[in-house]
Amino acid sequence: MSQDAQVSSSSAPTLEDVARVAGVSRATVSRVVNGVRNVDPAIQEAVRAAVTATGYRPNRAARSLVTRRAETIALVVSGAGGDSPEEQDAFAARAFGDPFFGRVVSGVIGYLRPHGMHPVLMFAETAAARAEVVAYLRQGSADGALVVSTHAEDPLPPMLAEAGLAAVLFARPARPVPLSYVDLDHRDGGRLAAERLLGLGRRRPATIAGPLDVPAGQERLAGFRDAMARGGQPYVPVAEGGFTARSGAEAMARLLADHPDLDAVFAANDLMAEGACRVLLEQGRRVPEDVAVVGFDDSPAATACRPPLTTVRQPVEDMAAEMARLLRQRIEAPGTPVTSAVFDPELVVRESA
């Protein structure tokens, strides 16, 4: 039946059509369709019936035109990549190759969906792409942006802030930007790793830190060291890595050379932990018997690793959902001050520690 009505009007039904069917004015239908405000229940009922009878769907463009809201938000994967097409492909592949983004997307959609919104996916890996993101938002095609940066020195957030656009970041930017963000309590993650190792009775720990110019890298290390110090281990050898398996392996080799008697390693991410495990195994150390290893992220690398890694997990979906919530809030009430939401990590115990 709804199809008949649909077809008869030769095109998608409009408010006008619904009004005619319900025997009321356009304004009343609009009132019912949107936040119902002061409408006689009987009429509401009639309108609702007319809506289903006609198969009416509000035209988003028409609505946006007058409300000046796109009812759309941009999900921007941002980073400082190169400008060649190959690098762009590589950027995208790298970004999405990491299941981390899948979890972000999942969390964002999980929040947005009940609100009838859908994210527009954008990459901002080049200067041109960043300009386009800003233009897209200024143009009103999206009401705000959710930004996930792959690099700490991402130039996009400052651009967004300067243009006065609504945006929320995943992870605290390296230098302060007047934008809300969600982040993990990396310090606490480091603490969790330390306490696990301490609880296992390990007394000669070492750590493979992430890049120390990235907040996450610094804080995971700081948290680990603090907790170790509190646990009676004031001195912890550190080797810096670059969040890759190879860098983890190299760092592990250095640590082993300098401290052959170590019995525990905390790597600031799973990839480095995996590299570390490989080196450990190659050098004849058993994991976890001889050396316990704790990673960070709970990425697939954690389960793929032999042995499966004990690791620190971030509630990425929850964080992403909160990011979306903060953005919506900012869009609704542009005046609200910027805030941040910091989430607690969780220790996932597997076999490596």
Added chain:
Amino acid sequence: MSQDAQVSSSSAPTLEDVARVAGVSRATVSRVVNGVRNVDPAIQEAVRAAVTATGYRPNRAARSLVTRRAETIALVVSGAGGDSPEEQDAFAARAFGDPFFGRVVSGVIGYLRPHGMHPVLMFAETAAARAEVVAYLRQGSADGALVVSTHAEDPLPPMLAEAGLAAVLFARPARPVPLSYVDLDHRDGGRLAAERLLGLGRRRPATIAGPLDVPAGQERLAGFRDAMARGGQPYVPVAEGGFTARSGAEAMARLLADHPDLDAVFAANDLMAEGACRVLLEQGRRVPEDVAVVGFDDSPAATACRPPLTTVRQPVEDMAAEMARLLRQRIEAPGTPVTSAVFDPELVVRESA
């Protein structure tokens, strides 16, 4: 200066503003901004100057309202999942955990970007979500859909076709649907694997097939068998797997039990190949010396595997770009008949064969 103009008009500049600055009518500015048609070069110049001076950006909603084009397309990750929130999360994580989707996204964006379009990301894993995708499109919020199904029996494509909506699929659906699609020549992929193994002098091949109710599963097998037959190996033992590492391992164990002297295995995807390698190694077979293994997909599992897998790669980015191109074409000219674009796979030689 563009900022001054921007600010002075207190809000985003409109066509009217540009027209005033350029000293022409709205219509003329519109003509210049869009496909320039019969406009005096001098006036074009003046308009363009006014556009940059004012920092004008067409309002997408207003334009969409009259053109009845959203200039947006939906990128739908579709599948038949469960309806619980956990399953939805799992769905998303699974979908994006697979770098395959990253490559699809990358290819789609690569094509769309130069056309000033951006994809809206949607999941269609439940009946409600599917209904919403259809509603979203009927509502005109997007001009068409790019559908990537995780299951062969995805109900979304038929729904889209029936609603008369523009859509293009990734991979041929299990049962015919009047929709265009892009796909890989899976048969040829099977052939490539067979010829590699044959070229290596292997004479006792076996294969771990994918699910045989999926076109890709059937065709990879058929192509492999045909090429083997042509190469003088009419009989090839088959074990069916489910595209997971575990199923690959189990299939491998079965094959080994029945055919202990096999010297080559073609697994219909890398995950199964990885599982197969593990079993092979556990049972004391060396890869590739005793048994050569070829996978399919060239996923990260291929490089993560010990030894790294020789595998068949699909040009996913190109396929995704073509999918977007076909969709745009269909949107521009709705009358054109549905077509399909079949791409050629490529053998990537690593160490396992």
Added chain:
DNA sequence: AGCTGCCCTGAGAGCGCTCTCCCCCTGTTG
């Protein structure tokens, strides 16, 4: 010179929706 026809430009009518008036009707109060 007068006419035809073409090229270019402007005027203006909407696209479908929201939202501000404004009016009417009912219920309440002096």
Added chain:
DNA sequence: CAACAGGGGGAGAGCGCTCTCAGGGCAGCT
């Protein structure tokens, strides 16, 4: 009973854009 308040509903003005239509100017033709 008159005056008023207030809730419920309709009329209508746009939001910014595209596109049709008509008109003005000019070249080429008879």
